[in-house]
Amino acid sequence: METDDFSVDAALFARLRSAWEERDPVPAGLIDRMVAAVAVEDLSREYALLTLVEGEYAEVRGETDTSTLQFSDGKTSVLLHVTATEAGDHRVDGWVDAAAREVRLVQGDREQKSQVGEHGRFAFDGVRAGLTRVRLAITREGEASWFQTPQFEI
Structure with missing residues (x-):
């Protein structure tokens, strides 16, 4: 049946x-x-658009001592300025245009945290060369979420 x-x-x-x-x-x-x-x-949602700001054909890994990168997903934009230091590592200065509680710089198992200042500014010292990703804890319209850049090479 x-x-x-x-x-x-x-x-x-x-x-x-x-x-x-x-x-x-x-x-x-x-x-x-x-x-x-x-x-x-x-x-x-998964990826942010990577735009190199310096020069039309600028590369993150190159002969220059500084690089400027901009990431955006259409709602949040992050500007990063990467500078080589005399010690051989790097300093990353960043600015975000959204309300962010904290920011993390991730390189493999290594993670550094930074607080975001009043005008969206943050910084990381002692950053080693290698694949890097920046994650920000964003609050938008009362809801918390993460903004994450694609990996980029320092």
Whole structure:
């Protein structure tokens, strides 16, 4: 009997689907647009856009002693200025345009924390060369979230 119930249900659902497809078809391109919209939303949430500010072809790892990087996800922007020090490490000065409680500079297992000043300014000293990511605890409209840059090379 169970098999008959299943086939009756399947036939009923097939007729319903056919009726809806005839009366109210899915708009052309809707599925592709929705997949693209979800993908873009995921990307903006997971990644920030990396823009090199200095020079059209500036590189983070190069012959210069300083680099300027800008990251944005459309809601929050972060500007980083990376400077080589005489000791051989780096100093990272940053500014954020959103209400941030704290900022973390992450390099593998190593993590440094800094407080964000009144005007969105923060800094890290003694930063080693290597893959780096900056994470900020942001408060927007009463909700806490994390803003995270993609990894970049110092």
